[in-house]
Amino acid sequence: MTSYILRRLMYGVLILIGVNLVTFVLFFAVNTPDDMARLAIGGQRVSADAIEKWKVERGYDKPLFVNGAASGSEKFTDTIFYERSVPLLRFDFGQSDAGRDIGWEIKNRMGPSLALAIPSFALGLFASISFALLLVFFRTTRLDFWGVVLCVLMLSISGLFYIIAGQWLFAKVLRLVPYSGFIGGLDMVKFLALPVLVAIISRLGPEARFYRSLFLEEIGKDYVRTARSKGLSERVVLFKHVLRNALLPILTGAVSALPLLFMGSLIAESFFGIPGLGSYTIDAINAQDFSIVRAMVFLGAALYIVGLIMADISYTLVDPRVRFE
Amino acid sequence: MPNFVFLWTDIALFALVALVIFYAWRVQRSETARATWARVARSPSAMGAGVVLLCFVLVGLLDSVHFQPRLPQAPDAPANAPVVYSPQVVSLLDTLLADTALLHKEKTFSAPLAWLQFTKETILEEGVAPYRDFPRLAFGGAHLDDPESQWLADVSYRAGLGAGFGLLTGLLLSVLLLSLIARSRRRTDASVSFAATCGLIAKGRSEVAWRAVILTLLVVMLLLGITFGLASGYHVLGTDRTGNDVLWQALKSIRTAWVIGSLTTVAMLPPAIIFGLSAGYFKGWVDDVIQYIYTTLTAIPGVLLIAAAVLMMQVYIDTHPDLFPTAAQRADLRLFLLCMILGLTGWAGLCRLLRAEALKLRELEYVQASRAFGVSHLKVMVSHLLPNVMHIVLITVVLEFSGLVLYEAVLSYLGIGVDPTMNSFGTMIDKSRLEMSRDPMIWWNLLAAFVFMLSMVLSANLFADGVRDAFDPRSRGFRPTRRSRLLALMKRGST
Numbered sequence: 001m002t003s004y005i006l007r008r009l010m011y012g013v014l015i016l017i018g019v020n021l022v023t024f025v026l027f028f029a030v031n032t033p034d035d036m037a038r039l040a041i042g043g044q045r046v047s048a049d050a051i052e053k054w055k056v057e058r059g060y061d062k063p064l065f066v067n068g069a070a071s072g073s074e075k076f077t078d079t080i081f082y083e084r085s086v087p088l089l090r091f092d093f094g095q096s097d098a099g100r101d102i103g104w105e106i107k108n109r110m111g112p113s114l115a116l117a118i119p120s121f122a123l124g125l126f127a128s129i130s131f132a133l134l135l136v137f138f139r140t141t142r143l144d145f146w147g148v149v150l151c152v153l154m155l156s157i158s159g160l161f162y163i164i165a166g167q168w169l170f171a172k173v174l175r176l177v178p179y180s181g182f183i184g185g186l187d188m189v190k191f192l193a194l195p196v197l198v199a200i201i202s203r204l205g206p207e208a209r210f211y212r213s214l215f216l217e218e219i220g221k222d223y224v225r226t227a228r229s230k231g232l233s234e235r236v237v238l239f240k241h242v243l244r245n246a247l248l249p250i251l252t253g254a255v256s257a258l259p260l261l262f263m264g265s266l267i268a269e270s271f272f273g274i275p276g277l278g279s280y281t282i283d284a285i286n287a288q289d290f291s292i293v294r295a296m297v298f299l300g301a302a303l304y305i306v307g308l309i310m311a312d313i314s315y316t317l318v319d320p321r322v323r324f325e
Numbered sequence: 326m327p328n329f330v331f332l333w334t335d336i337a338l339f340a341l342v343a344l345v346i347f348y349a350w351r352v353q354r355s356e357t358a359r360a361t362w363a364r365v366a367r368s369p370s371a372m373g374a375g376v377v378l379l380c381f382v383l384v385g386l387l388d389s390v391h392f393q394p395r396l397p398q399a400p401d402a403p404a405n406a407p408v409v410y411s412p413q414v415v416s417l418l419d420t421l422l423a424d425t426a427l428l429h430k431e432k433t434f435s436a437p438l439a440w441l442q443f444t445k446e447t448i449l450e451e452g453v454a455p456y457r458d459f460p461r462l463a464f465g466g467a468h469l470d471d472p473e474s475q476w477l478a479d480v481s482y483r484a485g486l487g488a489g490f491g492l493l494t495g496l497l498l499s500v501l502l503l504s505l506i507a508r509s510r511r512r513t514d515a516s517v518s519f520a521a522t523c524g525l526i527a528k529g530r531s532e533v534a535w536r537a538v539i540l541t542l543l544v545v546m547l548l549l550g551i552t553f554g555l556a557s558g559y560h561v562l563g564t565d566r567t568g569n570d571v572l573w574q575a576l577k578s579i580r581t582a583w584v585i586g587s588l589t590t591v592a593m594l595p596p597a598i599i600f601g602l603s604a605g606y607f608k609g610w611v612d613d614v615i616q617y618i619y620t621t622l623t624a625i626p627g628v629l630l631i632a633a634a635v636l637m638m639q640v641y642i643d644t645h646p647d648l649f650p651t652a653a654q655r656a657d658l659r660l661f662l663l664c665m666i667l668g669l670t671g672w673a674g675l676c677r678l679l680r681a682e683a684l685k686l687r688e689l690e691y692v693q694a695s696r697a698f699g700v701s702h703l704k705v706m707v708s709h710l711l712p713n714v715m716h717i718v719l720i721t722v723v724l725e726f727s728g729l730v731l732y733e734a735v736l737s738y739l740g741i742g743v744d745p746t747m748n749s750f751g752t753m754i755d756k757s758r759l760e761m762s763r764d765p766m767i768w769w770n771l772l773a774a775f776v777f778m779l780s781m782v783l784s785a786n787l788f789a790d791g792v793r794d795a796f797d798p799r800s801r802g803f804r805p806t807r808r809s810r811l812l813a814l815m816k817r818g819s820t
Contacts, residue, residue, distance in 0.1 A: 015621050156727065160758070293629060
């Protein structure tokens with residue numbers, strides 16, 4: 001088991017190097033540091049001197065991949081690629097182009113992101129599974145049919161509309177919650193109630209429909225028929241046998257999505273003004289701050305890999321039939 | 326003759342239509358494919374959704390024929406003067422709607438079916454002191470002398486007339502359709518009468534779900550009739566901040582949605598098919614390399630990868646202004662490149678499915694046999710593997726479409742979607758979401774985007790479900806592993 005995890009971790013590092021290369025090519029080879037400097041300085045103040053100064057301040061004045069002027073191993077280490085990539089592997093994100101420490105920002109913004117992401121994820125999962133179970137319990141009745149219709153209808157509506165409608169209804173008409181904003185402490189609940197509710201509702205359609213088909217697949221299996229023929233009630237069959245077995249793939253899937261919660265949600269955070277990592281990323285995109293975007297890409301990729309490994313491990317833990325190769 | 330302008334996406338869209346016609350021709354000739362599609366035709370929801378989609382396709386295609394109209398000759402021009410074309414590029418849709426309210430601009434906001442502007446203005450009249458009031462609109466209700474008393478009668482008259490015309494056209498089309506069906510049935514059995522065919526369809530017992538088609542057709546025609554009856558004198562869905570008709574913007578957005586939805590999947594197919602099949606077929610180091618590539622791609626958060634690529638494209642467009650003569654061409658190229666970016670970043674999912682399928686197929690006897698006969702790798706892949714994974718490709722393409730239309734709205738909101746000057750559902754939502762906080766509220770922009778987007782995505786979803794059921798994934802072993810589907814679902818949920 002240890003050697004398996006170790007092997008997967010090594011593969012993860014390999015993938016991180018690939019991710020780094022891709023983002024580096026995207027950000028630096030297509031868009032040269034000169035372009036970035038011109039964009040950052042902006043307007044009439046652009047001059048050759050100003051660009052040179054901007055580049056030196058941020059360490060962009062070196063060659064991209066190979067430094068012909070240096071000797072020995074410095075040929076490769078004294079380049080932008082090396083200086084910008086290797087610290088990332090140590091999770092040292094350096095400074096943004098605007099001159100602030102990215103690692104510090106990430107640490108501060110992770111809290112609000114998680115405060116929104118964890119309740120929406122947990123409650124959303126719970127709501128979707130409950131709704132799917134309800135539909136399965138009443139399968140082949142009218143309730144099931146209209147429930148599925150509702151799901152299809154809900155998954156055809158853009159997530160933006162849920163947010164806009166939620167803000168309009170709960171903040172403007174009913175005045176129950178503030179439009180947007182965030183504060184720490186217990187008052188947080190007031191600000192997070194609406195975003196969490198919207199997140200749950202917008203996930204309900206696609207997920208409940210998918211879980212319903214998972215449950216229905218499980219219900220057709222032999223052991224369920226055996227349980228029924230033993231004379232167990234439908235409630236016991238559904239909650240004790242079907243739910244437990246169908247929950248396995250759902251929960252292991254959830255485990256793999258867990259680490260990505262750290263990244264926050266782009267849309268919800270920017271709509272509701274929550275100072276998390278999602279809104280940080282959006283601000284960086286709008287300000288074209290490539291250092292932040294690269295750091296976030298790297299963080300996201302690392303978390304994704306962690307999620308994959310965690311899912312593999314949890315699979316073997318809950319399902320004894322799966323073995324490590 | 327006007328001067329036709331071929332934008333990148335126009336060419337791509339028409340090439341796609343040609344491709345679909347070619348596919349239909351292939352289906353017509355193959356017994357099994359016809360039988361599978363007949364299963365789609367039996368599903369009422371898929372057929373009804375298909376009619377709605379067809380209407381959207383029609384609008385999109387009409388809007389894709391671009392040209393510069395010829396300007397009238399100056400009265401004192403010599404006989405051999407060169408022909409002058411308008412500098413503005415218009416589409417066939419614009420020309421068809423030229424007489425309706427859709428192409429008449431107001432000054433600023435106006436409510437649906439209003440005859441007065443939404444905001445007050447200082448009005449200067451001869452002989453009267455300047456006063457502030459809601460001015461009359463330039464087009465909406467301009468034909469009324471006394472709007473207060475005439476408005477209701479005029480609106481109901483136009484709506485009724487439009488509804489009558491719409492229903493009549495719908496009925497005519499239905500009768501035409503019915504007689505065509507009856508004729509084709511008579512070819513096999515001469516004793517079948519027209520009335521018997523109608524009865525069969527009305528009871529919903531026909532092989533193809535014609536009842537759903539005809540009912541949907543009637544409803545669509547009725548709605549179209551009412552809308553255009555009203556649009557002859559009013560802005561049906563109001564006007565936006567700059568006075569453009571909202572209904573017109575929504576119709577224009579349909580084309581953008583089609584381009585995004587269809588072109589992206591087309592851009593996605595070549596890498597997905599080539600990499601997926603060769604990974605599954607060759608195994609070994611080819612498989613390792615391809616798996617590494619797509620794992621790397623999926624590891625990068627999707628929105629960020631797209632944002633990075635779009636930012637790069639933006640820089641390129643900004644630094645090469647000489648390549649784009651008009652703003653329309655620049656916006657169009659941006660849309661085209663956006664589709665390419667979305668496609669090139671989104672092929673990993675399909676590639677994984679195809680790889681798994683190819684791994685299974687390569688062990689089958691007929692593949693082994695053709696290998697033993699010395700058929701080349703390429704020939705085996707093209708003639709034995711590719712036809713056997715086409716159903717996966719088709720299902721993915723139709724399922725992906727609606728998701729992409731929704732995704733475009735999100736990307737445009739984030740500022741990495743289509744050009745801000747281009748009409749799309751995303752830009753419509755983005756421009757109007759702040760107007761909700763005004764008092765009185767301006768709701769018609771959002772409502773229009775909501776209604777059009779919902780009807781398009783919903784019908785696409787229903788049609789896709791029909792196709793998926795018909796191509797029966799279960800019996801053919803098409804089961805994307807639960808984990809990968811779950812992962813995709815959860816990843817989408819987190820943005």
